[in-house]
Amino acid sequence: MQARVTLHRDYVISPIDPRLYGGFLEHMGRAIYSGIYEPEHPTADEDGFRQDVLTLVKELAPPMVRYPGGNFVSAYNWEDGIGPRDQRPVRLDLAWHSRESNQIGIHEFADWATKAGTQMMLAVNLGSRGIDAARNFLEYVNHPGGSAWSDQRIANGRSEPWNVKLWCLGNEMDGPWQIGQKSAAEYGHLAHETGKAMKAFDRSIELVACGSSNPYMESYPSWEASVLDECYETVDYISLHMYFTNYSDHLGDYLALSEQVDQYIVSIGGVIDYIKAKKRSRKSVYICFDEWNVWYHSKERDRQVLEGDDWPFAPPILEDIYNLEDALLIGCVLNTFIRRSDRVKIACMAQLVNVIAPIMTEKGGAAWKQSIFYPLYFASRYGQGNALRLAVDSPTYEASDVGEVPYLDISAVHDESGGWVTLFIVNRHPDEALALDTEILGFERLALVEHQTLRGDDLKAVNEAGHPERIQPVPGSGLEVDTNSLQGKVAPLSYHCLRLRTS
Numbered sequence: 277m278q279a280r281v282t283l284h285r286d287y288v289i290s291p292i293d294p295r296l297y298g299g300f301l302e303h304m305g306r307a308i309y310s311g312i313y314e315p316e317h318p319t320a321d322e323d324g325f326r327q328d329v330l331t332l333v334k335e336l337a338p339p340m341v342r343y344p345g346g347n348f349v350s351a352y353n354w355e356d357g358i359g360p361r362d363q364r365p366v367r368l369d370l371a372w373h374s375r376e377s378n379q380i381g382i383h384e385f386a387d388w389a390t391k392a393g394t395q396m397m398l399a400v401n402l403g404s405r406g407i408d409a410a411r412n413f414l415e416y417v418n419h420p421g422g423s424a425w426s427d428q429r430i431a432n433g434r435s436e437p438w439n440v441k442l443w444c445l446g447n448e449m450d451g452p453w454q455i456g457q458k459s460a461a462e463y464g465h466l467a468h469e470t471g472k473a474m475k476a477f478d479r480s481i482e483l484v485a486c487g488s489s490n491p492y493m494e495s496y497p498s499w500e501a502s503v504l505d506e507c508y509e510t511v512d513y514i515s516l517h518m519y520f521t522n523y524s525d526h527l528g529d530y531l532a533l534s535e536q537v538d539q540y541i542v543s544i545g546g547v548i549d550y551i552k553a554k555k556r557s558r559k560s561v562y563i564c565f566d567e568w569n570v571w572y573h574s575k576e577r578d579r580q581v582l583e584g585d586d587w588p589f590a591p592p593i594l595e596d597i598y599n600l601e602d603a604l605l606i607g608c609v610l611n612t613f614i615r616r617s618d619r620v621k622i623a624c625m626a627q628l629v630n631v632i633a634p635i636m637t638e639k640g641g642a643a644w645k646q647s648i649f650y651p652l653y654f655a656s657r658y659g660q661g662n663a664l665r666l667a668v669d670s671p672t673y674e675a676s677d678v679g680e681v682p683y684l685d686i687s688a689v690h691d692e693s694g695g696w697v698t699l700f701i702v703n704r705h706p707d708e709a710l711a712l713d714t715e716i717l718g719f720e721r722l723a724l725v726e727h728q729t730l731r732g733d734d735l736k737a738v739n740e741a742g743h744p745e746r747i748q749p750v751p752g753s754g755l756e757v758d759t760n761s762l763q764g765k766v767a768p769l770s771y772h773c774l775r776l777r778t779s
């Protein structure tokens with residue numbers, strides 16, 4: 277089996293927005309409590325944050341983290357999370373049928389984000405609340421002082437504003453599971469009016485309108501058209517969400533799901549262009565893929581908690597344990613984002629710790645990296661610069677929902693200032709190596725400096741507390757650079773990150 281790839285340094289798709297590799301932390305499950313925050317943990321710092329988790333987050337280096345939800349935000353009162361901690365109310369969270377202590381609020385999350393070296397991306401509640409709560413929250417977070425809400429922030433111990441630039445206008449407002457679900461016209465109007473008020477405060481903030489909860493919703497994609505018809509001139513991004521499952525345990529179909537991501541991006545790109553033309557607008561709206569990941573391993577187990585009569589505190593829900601095949605799919609999805617980086621500027625893997633997450637913890641115990649940590653780590657570290665256009669000639673196979681899928685999944689990024697070309701490669705073939713012939717043109721000298729690979733004999737192997745390193749990258753081999761070409765064999769069902777020095 278052979279594949280040919282050609283790329284040239286001048287054939288650029290787009291500069292990659294560093295926010296393509298973002299994360300997400302929602303008040304649900306053990307994401308916050310016993311995830312990032314556990315005052316009794318042996319590694320807890322003076323603020324109660326787990327330093328073992330902070331170390332892993334810093335390694336992953338998400339440029340920003342979306343907070344506080346998710347479904348949680350649609351009935352959240354942000355004021356519950358400010359002021360003296362012993363006076364904060366305990367609430368019943370209707371989204372996840374859990375008890376919320378509010379021991380973490382905006383101040384604590386901001387402190388954690390600073391320690392983690394990441395930016396905040398905040399969501400406002402457009403489910404149970406609306407314009408007023410949103411503008412007050414923005415004033416609290418971003419105004420220097422001399423107004424009621426900003427002075428309240430100062431009184432609560434934070435003198436400087438946080439200057440958060442990126443704001444989500446609600447979450448999944450088309451979903452019947454959402455508190456305060458709305459029709460497209462209702463939501464579009466509310467998003468426009470809320471966005472108008474928020475931008476009246478500061479024109480430089482960026483706003484994300486809710487797209488469909490997924491491309492299988494009945495109202496997709498007319499939801500996006502109606503919403504953008506209302507708020508195109510006010511918002512900067514439309515959100516896409518997608519979660520992947522493998523209930524049928526069909527490897528070929530599973531690894532083909534990234535092609536559905538591609539079609540989803542192309543379709544919504546078309547909707548954006550249609551509304552832009554309809555409005556004779558000069559402004560461009562981009563895609564914010566602010567929830568994506570594999571989510572199905574834990575679903576059956578979680579039913580009990582979510583449908584039960586209790587209101588547990590930080591129950592262990594959505595704790596998917598990821599295997600090698602999940603990591604391969606994640607590698608393909610990240611490649612898709614890079615290849616579509618002209619449309620997708622921001623993306624957040626959902627989520628970051630414990631809840632469908634690359635980082636897992638035991639309460640009182642260990643923290644470790646799941647298999648899916650690694651493709652995100654390589655992309656976030658090395659997928660910065662210009663995404664390069666590739667001419668790919670690969671053998672294909674037939675997948676159930678998407679038709680022909682190439683065995684070779686590849687993306688390429690040129691970091692001009694650092695002097696690197698990085699290739700991310702997945703061979704989807706179940707048992708055949710791929711003989712790869714890649715022409716890398718427009719560079720005087722190329723040297724293969726680093727080759728890391730993820731592979732293994734057991735696709736269902738996972739990392740666990742006692743065995744945190746069953747799946748981890750190892751130095752790759754079998755691919756060589758000669759002048760302007762990269763040649764060699766790519767093992768079946770393997771992921772690769774190749775770093776080439778250009779000078």
Ligand code: AHR
Binds near residue numbers: 347348627
């Ligand atoms: O990430 C878990 C949940 O998935 C989020 O709360 C919601 O937005 C989506 O349905």
